[in-house]
Amino acid sequence: xxxxxxxxxxxxxxxxxxISLIGFAIKNKIGDPVRDMVGxxxxxxxxxxxxxxxxxxxxxxxxYIRFVDHAVHGDLGLSFFYKKPALDVIIEKxxxxxxxxxxxxxxxxxxxxxxxxYTSLKPRTFFSRFxxxxxxxxxxxxxxxxxxxxxxxxxVQLHWLPSYGRGxxxxxxxxxxxxxxxxxxxxxxxxxxxxxxxxSIELPLFIRLIRxxxxxxxxxxxxxxxxxxxxxxxxxxxVHAFKNTLLPVITVFGVQIGIMFAFxxxxxxxxxxxxxxxxxxxxxxxxxxxxxxxxxxxxxSVFVIVNTVVDIIYGFINPTIRIAxx
Amino acid sequence: MKxxxxxxxxxxxxxxFKNDKTAMxxxxxxxxxxxxxxTAPVVAPYNPxxxxxxxxxxxxxxxxxxxGGSSTFILGTDxxxxxxxxxMIYGLRISVVIGxxxxxxxxxxxxxxxxxxxxxxxxxxxxxxxxxxxxFSFPYLMVAIFISAIFQVMFGVGSFExxxxxxLVIIIGLSEWPVYARTIRAAVMGEKNxxxxxxxxxxxxxxxxxxxxxxxxxxxxxxxxxxxxxVANAVMSEAALSFLGLGMPVTMPSLGSLIREGFEYIFSxxxxxxxxxxxxxxxxxxxxxxxxxxxxxxxxxxxxxx
Numbered sequence: 322x323x324x325x326x327x328x329x330x331x332x333x334x335x336x337x338x339x340i341s342l343i344g345f346a347i348k349n350k351i352g353d354p355v356r357d358m359v360g361x362x363x364x365x366x367x368x369x370x371x372x373x374x375x376x377x378x379x380x381x382x383x384x385y386i387r388f389v390d391h392a393v394h395g396d397l398g399l400s401f402f403y404k405k406p407a408l409d410v411i412i413e414k415x416x417x418x419x420x421x422x423x424x425x426x427x428x429x430x431x432x433x434x435x436x437x438x439y440t441s442l443k444p445r446t447f448f449s450r451f452x453x454x455x456x457x458x459x460x461x462x463x464x465x466x467x468x469x470x471x472x473x474x475x476x477v478q479l480h481w482l483p484s485y486g487r488g489x490x491x492x493x494x495x496x497x498x499x500x501x502x503x504x505x506x507x508x509x510x511x512x513x514x515x516x517x518x519x520x521s522i523e524l525p526l527f528i529r530l531i532r533x534x535x536x537x538x539x540x541x542x543x544x545x546x547x548x549x550x551x552x553x554x555x556x557x558x559x560v561h562a563f564k565n566t567l568l569p570v571i572t573v574f575g576v577q578i579g580i581m582f583a584f585x586x587x588x589x590x591x592x593x594x595x596x597x598x599x600x601x602x603x604x605x606x607x608x609x610x611x612x613x614x615x616x617x618x619x620x621x622s623v624f625v626i627v628n629t630v631v632d633i634i635y636g637f638i639n640p641t642i643r644i645a646x647x
Numbered sequence: 648m649k650x651x652x653x654x655x656x657x658x659x660x661x662x663x664f665k666n667d668k669t670a671m672x673x674x675x676x677x678x679x680x681x682x683x684x685x686t687a688p689v690v691a692p693y694n695p696x697x698x699x700x701x702x703x704x705x706x707x708x709x710x711x712x713x714x715g716g717s718s719t720f721i722l723g724t725d726x727x728x729x730x731x732x733x734x735m736i737y738g739l740r741i742s743v744v745i746g747x748x749x750x751x752x753x754x755x756x757x758x759x760x761x762x763x764x765x766x767x768x769x770x771x772x773x774x775x776x777x778x779x780x781x782x783f784s785f786p787y788l789m790v791a792i793f794i795s796a797i798f799q800v801m802f803g804v805g806s807f808e809x810x811x812x813x814x815l816v817i818i819i820g821l822s823e824w825p826v827y828a829r830t831i832r833a834a835v836m837g838e839k840n841x842x843x844x845x846x847x848x849x850x851x852x853x854x855x856x857x858x859x860x861x862x863x864x865x866x867x868x869x870x871x872x873x874x875x876x877x878v879a880n881a882v883m884s885e886a887a888l889s890f891l892g893l894g895m896p897v898t899m900p901s902l903g904s905l906i907r908e909g910f911e912y913i914f915s916x917x918x919x920x921x922x923x924x925x926x927x928x929x930x931x932x933x934x935x936x937x938x939x940x941x942x943x944x945x946x947x948x949x950x951x952x953x
Contacts, residue, residue, distance in 0.1 A: 336781050347797055457940075461933035463883055465890045466925045469910055473918060484914075583789035587887060591910070602891060605796045613800065617793060621785075628784045 398611035407615035418596035424516035437531025456525035468518035534566035673934035684740035691733035752820030757827020765835025779825035808896035834866035875939035
């Protein structure tokens with residue numbers, strides 16, 4: 322087990338180095354830190370001086386080592402547009418994205434668990450067929466279209482829900498770290514549509530997953546034994562069967578949370594949600610290289626950490642992984 | 648020729664196709680879509696790329712059955728005054744071309760990597776599969792968005808738009824090849840210890856010949872199954888990238904960029920610019936997915952779960 326953990330962590334560090342190398346190579350090729358720092362009126366001689374002083378004429382390798390060194394200490398460069406450290410900009414935008422992902426995650430759990438269990442218990446009823454058909458359709462609808470249709474129906478036509486922005490936010494800790502929309506009615510109202518559309522990508526997957534796992538478990542001998550013992554159906558379904566479907570579901574959930582981050586770029590664009598994804602696209606439009614790279618590194622490390630942790634937990638639960646999945 | 652047609656007619660594949668209404672309906676729709684995109688210049692009422700056909704006075708006209716619509720523009724016009732139906736058909740053509748080319752590129756990279764990894768084994772296998780695993784741990788859409796963001800900053804928006812089609816093929820191709828590499832490798836691992844491979848080795852055939860002439864044809868079933876679903880994925884990725892403004896430019900819109908363009912006008916009530924291309928896109932992806940599901944069930948029920 323110890324060797325497995327070490328190996329996974331070593332691999333994670335290696336991946337981070339690769340990501341940082343890619344990031345640095347891009348920065349080196351297309352970014353110009355001098356342009357980011359100075360105005361139009363600085364003469365070429367002065368620019369050359371600044372370049373020398375910043376060490377931009379050093380060989381690639383030593384510049385890369387310096388970049389990694391800075392990155393480890395939390396310095397990912399200055400954002401050209403915001404005139405602030407890029408990492409600060411990202412941290413400022415992170416809560417908005419997190420709130421959307423958490424809200425969507427809650428929705429997924431609340432909707433997919435009952436539906437998944439129901440469709441596995443009563444696969445032949447009309448409602449089950451409807452749910453399964455709907456989930457086939459759901460896979461084929463791009464998330465931005467779901468979002469646009471929701472906006473059109475509930476925002477433009479019915480005027481029930483706001484269609485863009487985060488609404489009123491409150492400062493939870495009083496220091497500006499977490500501007501939250503969770504605690505105001507207006508903020509919650511603004512969360513509904515984005516969360517539904519973000520959840521809609523993952524819902525079909527989870528309903529199907531829970532359904533197929535549950536159906537598999539229901540065929541096993543110990544469930545038959547439980548029936549033979551005369552336990553109540555509810556107890557068999559929820560306590561005996563459902564508990565054993567949870568493990569794969571939780572693992573997949575861990576990975577899918579990461580995937581939802583990727584899709585926040587789309588939902589945030591549609592809803593003009595001031596989060597990390599929206600910031601990323603603005604950075605692309607403004608050619609704000611430092612911010613782009615910082616986003617790449619931050620999101621990359623979130624993924625690597627989540628994957629590594631999920632793998633290690635899974636290694637604890639399921640010993641075969643440690644041997645087979647080298 | 649006759650015999651192979653007869654063989655096809657007697658095959659299980661054709662038999663289950665005949666007995667599956669969903670598969671037949673989706674195949675029919677898919678065929679319509681493909682024919683539509685191939686014959687776009689003939690079928691479409693106007694050529695949306697030709698500035699002669701565009702009149703800004705015609706912009707944002709509703710579909711013909713609504714007030715203010717005219718029978719010259721069946722589904723109405725977009726914000727630039729282009730006929731929406733024609734633009735959609737041309738857009739579909741672009742989406743399909745990018746989707747198929749991108750899948751071809753994915754398959755090429757994936758087959759090369761997977762075949763080598765599976766057949767050669769050892770260190771080569773470890774290195775190649777580790778690369779695939781690492782990339783696989785990131786969502787493909789994220790990878791695609793990153794690569795296109797980098798390309799866009801690198802080339803500048805102007806030249807990116809000129810090169811958009813080949814660049815998108817490369818972007819989507821690079822972002823999804825691990826799917827192929829993994830499947831092919833698994834299939835190769837299953838095949839390489841069979842007797843026919845051993846026989847080929849005994850008569851002294853070279854490694855590439857065994858790999859490409861003997862093993863590869865036997866892994867093509869799985870390639871076929873994932874290819875269908877990958878085409879749907881690639882079209883979706885392209886639409887997503889274009890919607891984010893990282894794909895096809897508005898002057899030569901794919902379905903995704905048409906939706907993006909229409910979205911800006913949805914608040915003023917011009918829903919048709921968004922909804923019609925949207926329905927087109929959903930239908931296309933849906934039929935490809937349905938066909939893919941059907942193929943997977945028929946050809947190889949155990950290929951991949953979920």
